[in-house]
Amino acid sequence: MAGLASAFGSGAMTNSIEEIDNARVLFVIGSNTTEQHPMIAMHMLDAVDKGATLIVADPRKTQVAGFAQIHLRQKSGTDVALLNGIMNVIIDEGLVDISFVKRRTENFDDLEKIVRAYSPDVAEKITGVPADEIKRVARIYATEKRSMLFYSMGITQHITGVDNVRSCANLVMLTAHIGQPMTGLNPLRGQNNVQGACDMGALPDVYSGYQRVSDPKARRKIGNAWGRKLPARPGLTMIDMFDAALSGGLKAMYIMGENPVISDPDSSHLIEAIKKLDFLVVQDIFMSDTAELADVVLPAVTFAEKDGTFTNTERRVQKIRRVIRPMFGAMPDWKIISEVSKKMGYDMGYRAPHEIMEEVALLTPSYGGILHHRLDNFGIQWPCPDTSHAGTPFLHRKKFAKGLGTFNPVDFAPPAENTDAEYPFILTTGRMYFRYHTGTMCRRTSTLEREEPECFIEINPKDAGRLGVRTRNRVRVLSRRGEIVVNVLVTDRTPEGIVFIPFHFRDAAVNLITNPAVDPIAKIPEFKVCAVRIVPLIPKPGERQKSLYNRKEDIKILLELYEEPKV
Numbered sequence: 001m002a003g004l005a006s007a008f009g010s011g012a013m014t015n016s017i018e019e020i021d022n023a024r025v026l027f028v029i030g031s032n033t034t035e036q037h038p039m040i041a042m043h044m045l046d047a048v049d050k051g052a053t054l055i056v057a058d059p060r061k062t063q064v065a066g067f068a069q070i071h072l073r074q075k076s077g078t079d080v081a082l083l084n085g086i087m088n089v090i091i092d093e094g095l096v097d098i099s100f101v102k103r104r105t106e107n108f109d110d111l112e113k114i115v116r117a118y119s120p121d122v123a124e125k126i127t128g129v130p131a132d133e134i135k136r137v138a139r140i141y142a143t144e145k146r147s148m149l150f151y152s153m154g155i156t157q158h159i160t161g162v163d164n165v166r167s168c169a170n171l172v173m174l175t176a177h178i179g180q181p182m183t184g185l186n187p188l189r190g191q192n193n194v195q196g197a198c199d200m201g202a203l204p205d206v207y208s209g210y211q212r213v214s215d216p217k218a219r220r221k222i223g224n225a226w227g228r229k230l231p232a233r234p235g236l237t238m239i240d241m242f243d244a245a246l247s248g249g250l251k252a253m254y255i256m257g258e259n260p261v262i263s264d265p266d267s268s269h270l271i272e273a274i275k276k277l278d279f280l281v282v283q284d285i286f287m288s289d290t291a292e293l294a295d296v297v298l299p300a301v302t303f304a305e306k307d308g309t310f311t312n313t314e315r316r317v318q319k320i321r322r323v324i325r326p327m328f329g330a331m332p333d334w335k336i337i338s339e340v341s342k343k344m345g346y347d348m349g350y351r352a353p354h355e356i357m358e359e360v361a362l363l364t365p366s367y368g369g370i371l372h373h374r375l376d377n378f379g380i381q382w383p384c385p386d387t388s389h390a391g392t393p394f395l396h397r398k399k400f401a402k403g404l405g406t407f408n409p410v411d412f413a414p415p416a417e418n419t420d421a422e423y424p425f426i427l428t429t430g431r432m433y434f435r436y437h438t439g440t441m442c443r444r445t446s447t448l449e450r451e452e453p454e455c456f457i458e459i460n461p462k463d464a465g466r467l468g469v470r471t472r473n474r475v476r477v478l479s480r481r482g483e484i485v486v487n488v489l490v491t492d493r494t495p496e497g498i499v500f501i502p503f504h505f506r507d508a509a510v511n512l513i514t515n516p517a518v519d520p521i522a523k524i525p526e527f528k529v530c531a532v533r534i535v536p537l538i539p540k541p542g543e544r545q546k547s548l549y550n551r552k553e554d555i556k557i558l559l560e561l562y563e564e565p566k567v
């Protein structure tokens with residue numbers, strides 16, 4: 001999910017969460033912030049209370065859109081056209097920060113050429129957003145100095161994910177909303193430590209700190225520290241790995257902290273690939289759906305049972321501390337990996353997490369001054385080159401990491417799958433407040449479970465009328481990959497022609513029907529757009545609607561969780 005190349009560096013917030021409070025414009029595109037990043041959303045709502053303008057661009061009427069002064073409801077997968085339209089107005093009306101563009105960027109002429117073709121009227125035709133709204137947003141975002149842009153999966157989970165991020169970067173540079181406090185290009189990263197995992201090189205083409213595997217100097221430096229010659233060729237991405245497993249080129253896999261059986265697109269294809277493997281190891285804190293398919297399951301401990309660090313979306317490295325003793329002989333992930341490595345003939349020699357951090361600091365310029373003993377209070381934001389450095393609240397102050405910021409103009413391209421007579425609806429998928437991903441963790445708490453016990457599909461009232469379905473009716477949802485059965489939720493949260501299903505429910509796993517098409521550069525799947533057909537299911541006379549929990553083992557678990565209401 002990471003490694004999205006931007007015009008000027010790696011994928012973390014350029015600025016800090018605290019700065020949000022005093023920003024004047026918040027442009028939130030493809031992020032359901034109040035539900036998915038509630039702590040960050042609190043800062044946004046504080047800013048709104050102080051008079052900031054909140055602009056949300058999302059096809060769905062999300063909770064955060066309810067707080068916005070302007071809500072742009074573009075058709076799914078048309079963000080490049082929307083952003084080009086906004087930049088067209090900025091150029092046309094002379095709102096470009098010319099001195100910034102001259103001093104700090106390159107390739108403006110190419111951007112101008114492409115963007116000129118996206119007049120507000122052209123952008124309206126593609127996106128469905130009224131031309132006047134596009135003009136209004138362009139003026140507000142460009143003219144206010146303290147304008148912050150935020151994006152999340154609504155921008156990245158497309159075959160044009162990199163194009164979308166590039167368009168956001170183009171907009172930010174065009175208006176000089178970068179390199180100053182209360183500005184910036186701010187991706188809201190997902191998991192507690194996805195930023196840290198990427199920073200540490202859990203990507204196929206980089207070592208820690210985004211030092212490239214293909215760079216002989218980096219390879220030699222790290223190889224020397226480890227006493228091994230390192231391969232010069234980048235590894236495979238996750239999607240490529242499963243394809244290789246399916247074609248027989250990859251024989252064994254070690255999956256750690258991930259439940260791809262539920263979270264990857266087109267999951268029946270994925271399960272087929274897993275079954276072809278000779279050997280599968282899964283390292284998890286619970287028996288996940290993927291662990292059930294493994295030859296060996298290695299039990300890891302949770303965040304509360306280990307020491308170490310997590311790095312959050314604003315690049316802040318924070319210390320975590322063990323508060324309960326590990327149970328059932330489970331071990332921290334680092335320890336399991338070290339033990340496996342030792343058995344395979346290479347002794348990593350770490351005795352505790354702080355020793356690993358010392359090695360990270362030694363080999364990673366941006367983490368050079370980040371050591372456990374310095375993290376006790378508030379943590380430190382990278383880059384932090386040495387132990388006298390206090391960390392970096394916002395990036396790109398004087399120059400971009402690569403020198404000049406490059407405009408990467410992009411043309412609009414449609415999603416991989418379009419609607420037609422057979423599959424007339426666009427399906428978009430995502431999350432909701434009360435659930436966490438595939439449910440291996442959150443399904444174990446009854447307080448969360450009761451909030452939204454079953455999977456649903458959001459359908460606009462007009463579409464529901466045409467289909468003849470009501471809330472809580474059951475429908476089949478079919479794509480070119482497969483089908484699931486879900487409950488209907490009639491709501492104007494989703495616009496006509498678009499339906500939404502959360503991916504949290506294993507009993508109606510939406511990834512059985514999503515499209516595995518990926519962005520050619522970032523290899524991120526197009527979770528946000530595929531084409532589906534909806535078929536109403538009406539119970540026969542005298543029959544009651546069967547529960548979605550229709551598998552034997554699920555009913556058993558369910559009965560254990562419930563008690564009879566007391567009369």
Ligand SMILES: Nc1nc2c(c(=O)[nH]1)N[C@H]1C(S)=C(S)[C@@H](COP(=O)(O)OP(=O)(O)OC[C@H]3O[C@@H](n4cnc5c(=O)[nH]c(N)nc54)[C@H](O)[C@@H]3O)O[C@H]1N2
Pocket residue numbers: 029030031032033035036037057058059060062075076077078079152153154155189190191428429430431432433434435436437528
């Ligand atoms: N409670 C809870 N919080 C979470 C998570 C969770 O599972 N549960 N997961 C965490 C993780 S790992 C992540 S990555 C984040 C994700 O956080 P978000 O990205 O905010 O969540 P999503 O629901 O995936 O999608 C965000 C929005 O994208 C919109 N969208 C769909 N198509 C398009 C489009 O074409 N363009 C635009 N602009 N928007 C579109 C959807 O309507 C949706 O509101 O949340 C994190 N926080």
Ligand SMILES: Nc1nc2c(c(=O)[nH]1)N[C@H]1C(S)=C(S)[C@@H](COP(=O)(O)OP(=O)(O)OC[C@H]3O[C@@H](n4cnc5c(=O)[nH]c(N)nc54)[C@H](O)[C@@H]3O)O[C@H]1N2
Pocket residue numbers: 001153157190191256257258259260263264265283284285286288300301302303333429430431436437438439440441503510511514527
């Ligand atoms: N349709 C659709 N699919 C999506 C998305 C979408 O928007 N739509 N979003 C995608 C995104 S952004 C994400 S991030 C993925 C998430 O997909 P996954 O990462 O596969 O989902 P999780 O349920 O978070 O699974 C994490 C696993 O890690 C385990 N775990 C937790 N803590 C630890 C630990 O400390 N050590 C170890 N070893 N294991 C641990 C949990 O028990 C769980 O089984 O889903 C992706 N899939």
Ligand SMILES: [Mo]
Pocket residue numbers: 001189190191
């Ligand atoms: Mo994520």
